[in-house]
Amino acid sequence: MQEEGVNRFLGSLESMIMELMWESGEWLNVQQLRESLKSEHVYSVNTIMTVLNRLSDKGILDKLASGRGRNKLAQFKVVATRQDFIMQQTRNVTEGLIKDFGEVVVAHMIDVVEELDPDLLRKVEQMLHEAKMRNSDENFKPS
Template identity: 40%
Template sequence: MRIRKFKINESGLNRFFGPLEAKILDVLWNDGERTIKEVQQVLEKEKPTNFNTVMTVMNRLTEKGILQKRPEGRSSLYKPVTSRTEFLNTQSKEMTNELMEEFGSVVVSHMLDALEDVDDDLVAQLEKKIKELKKDV
């Protein structure tokens, strides 16, 4: 699944989705497979949310290949196609590859600059990965 829009000024799932889409996915990733009504009831606790709006958004997420739907009695159950971790891994890898293709070494330089602000474990992971890459050459 490829997300075509990335909003740089947003955070979390809102970088990839609209606010309601992100909240729906958050509910499903946290609570597992749910009906539209169950998702709407969870969202209602935070803010009044129309059932038809939730239904429309969930069906659009299904059409986009982000959710899958299966019949269960008179309703349907929805769940994300991938886990949150898999989704974020895939999206970050695609974004990194696109940045590398477009900007090359400038991106690597900026990533290395950003390492000054991270913990030592992340730097150690990077060093390990570089050693692995050098062995393969």
């Protein structure tokens, strides 16, 4: 959790690959990604393929395989935009923290928001008000 951005959810090579995938938005194969990564580090085809398969297994990438044997080619494409991925991951983390620690997490979130961004605190208050209104509207249904 000490990392920043997407690295909070993925390993460093996974993050680099995902950034390239989001930037492209196209189906890419392991060789194309390896070429794009060369400027930073030299990774083996096997290493990149392992990471791509892992991202596919996690449901973050779609995988399309064609051919057989030595002619087999796998291509990968992102399942969701970067923004949608971050929204889903932050929701998963928040949900898990609230399930595990409830009020303590909410209290810390309010404290941190108050310290870092008082304007956001006002937005949170508005969101809470709207959520209460939705809840009261749902609970009040004339018979």
